[in-house]
Amino acid sequence: MSRYLAAVRGFAAAAIALLLGLTPAQAQQDDMIENALRAAARTFERALPGLDAVSMGVPTQEYHDALVQRRFASSLWGAPLDVQLVTNESERGLCSGFAAYVTPAIQQGAVSLVICPRFFSPGADELRQTTMLHEMVHVVAGTNECQAMAFTARIQKLATGSFQPVSDYWTRNKCNASRYRLPD
Numbered sequence: 488m489s490r491y492l493a494a495v496r497g498f499a500a501a502a503i504a505l506l507l508g509l510t511p512a513q514a515q516q517d518d519m520i521e522n523a524l525r526a527a528a529r530t531f532e533r534a535l536p537g538l539d540a541v542s543m544g545v546p547t548q549e550y551h552d553a554l555v556q557r558r559f560a561s562s563l564w565g566a567p568l569d570v571q572l573v574t575n576e577s578e579r580g581l582c583s584g585f586a587a588y589v590t591p592a593i594q595q596g597a598v599s600l601v602i603c604p605r606f607f608s609p610g611a612d613e614l615r616q617t618t619m620l621h622e623m624v625h626v627v628a629g630t631n632e633c634q635a636m637a638f639t640a641r642i643q644k645l646a647t648g649s650f651q652p653v654s655d656y657w658t659r660n661k662c663n664a665s666r667y668r669l670p671d
């Protein structure tokens with residue numbers, strides 16, 4: 488891209504951000520969230536042929552809809568739900584330990600996926616995608632960490648032949664004693 492075009496595009500992005508009442512930093516964060524969701528959706532769609540209707544307790548259609556449309560017919564809650572993305576500016580509470588988390592409670596027909604400051608760490612594109620794949624398991628299927636890690640690894644393995652290593656978190660959550668397994 489020429490420098491002139493880059494400047495025009497930068498200006499256009501800033502103008503759109505202003506129109507939406509966003510600061511440039513917020514607009515940049517929104518871009519990072521959208522990019523991570525798109526990358527996660529591409530990976531999931533590549534893995535789709537290898538999945539059953541329900542894999543590891545995660546209903547494939549619900550997971551797909553949550554990831555791609557941010558709205559899904561929840562069999563867990565027996566109702567259609569929106570996935571509400573919430574950006575948390577503070578590193579306190581759960582954000583002190585996580586890049587993102589899902590609150591198990593449903594409020595006004597939506598389940599909240601909270602994005603924490605560390606999600607936006609420079610250069611962490613792969614981790615951002617993994618985070619979205621992982622959190623969307625919680626959105627659809629609940630709070631089991633071993634299930635979320637095993638399903639995410641299975642998706643990545645099916646799509647790309649390898650998966651983001653999670654051995655520390657796997658051990659800390661005693662997942663070897665769970666019914667879930669990481670791919671070989």
Ligand SMILES: [Zn+2]
Pocket residue numbers: 621622625631632635
């Ligand atoms: Zn988790």
